[in-house]
Amino acid sequence: MTTTSAIPDRELSERPEGYQGPNLSPVGLEHRAHRFDDGVFALMATLPPKDNNGLIVGGDAALIVDAGITPAISAQIQAQAAMLTDRPVRYLVNTTYHGDHTFGNAAFPDEVVVISSRLNKENMSDLDNEKRQRTGNMYGSEAEFDAVTRWRTPDVVFDDFAEIDLGGRVVQLWQFGPGNGPGDTVVYVPDTRTAWTGNYVCHAGIAPMLLQGGPEPYLASLRKLRETLPDMAIVVPGHGPMGDALEAVDWLIGYLERLRDEVTAAFAAGRTLEQAQAQVTNPWAETLTPSLVAALSDYAVPVEFATQGLLTLCRNLHRLNVLATYRSLSRYS
Secondary structure: OOOOOOOOOOOOOOOOOOOOOOOOOOOOOOEEEEEEEOOEEEEEEOOOOOEOEEEEEOOOOEEEEOOOOOHHHHHHHHHHHHHHOOOOEEEEEOOOOOHHHHHHHHHOOOOOEEEEEHHHHHOOOOHHHHHHHHHOOOOOOHHHHHHOOOOOOOOEEEOOEEEEEOOOOEEEEEOOOOOOOOOOOEEEEOOOOEEEEEOOOOOOOOOOOOOOOOHHHHHHHHHHHHHHOOOOOEEEEOEOOOEEHHHHHHHHHHHHHHHHHHHHHHHHOOOOHHHHHHHOOOOOOOOOOHHHHHHHOOOOOOHHHHHHHHHHHHHHHHHHHHHHHHHHHHHOO
16 A cells, blocks of 8 residues: 555645744754663654654664754754764654754765655755745744755655664554644654654644645644554654643644534634634633643743743634635535
8 A cells, every 4th residue: 555645745834814823943952861671762852843753773783763954953962862872873754844844864874774654755946935935934044044955855755664674673564644734754663652743633722833735634634643553652753842642642643623614614604714714613722731730841942931832822823724725625615
């Protein structure tokens, strides 16, 4: 079976009025290692929602999850890996094609094999366009992209499933279908029941980001994920705190189902986009969920700052999701 994309080739360029996306600037970014087991680490950004990474070590080799937004951040990730293990880094997996996860690819040695889904690689063809897409997330640090002069694409691609043996530790790579992008890749370590999910699944209660289509293809892929990996315990997202994996998947399915149903009803009733924005239920109208607030307490920044910043971001992403869903209905009407 080969996964095919049911969403547009290009990212949605339109944004709601007054929209503010996640701050992904590398300025001040550091990572704190969270150890799950010998050789399995989440590298958590100390300033959410900047990018998290991962390090998975076997008896023979090590694998890094995502490359960072600039060569300097890539070097920082590699230096941290060298402090955590003496095994050579042989593999780098990209969970998505987005530049904040892949611009650092070129800073890895040539002998490191870069792996991702075929669909992710197919979307890594226009460096200038990708820089433009991510510039809005740099918040005054756009000059950091001057160091990104080459977009190294994956050396090895897969369609639905691949497996890497690091020497006594197997890492599974899965691509279940469209989500945040067309080729979201899940990195799963069966012996620790831990999954790195990039932009595909975040902690329960954090808004997703619909960038290349509406909810329906995303829902189908999430159900496939849940059926395929029922023992998955922890999700390490590309952004924000880690959390209970199946709770996160179930929450996201519930959110996307309601988003689909309510926007579809508004569209069928002839509501304008602005009317739909006002009508559709906003889970972030007041506060974040208590479990999410508790998860944010692990960061170096004051929890009040992290909480308010994430609440504002989720409200913005929700408005983007309503827009994307409405536009997806318009395309097929």
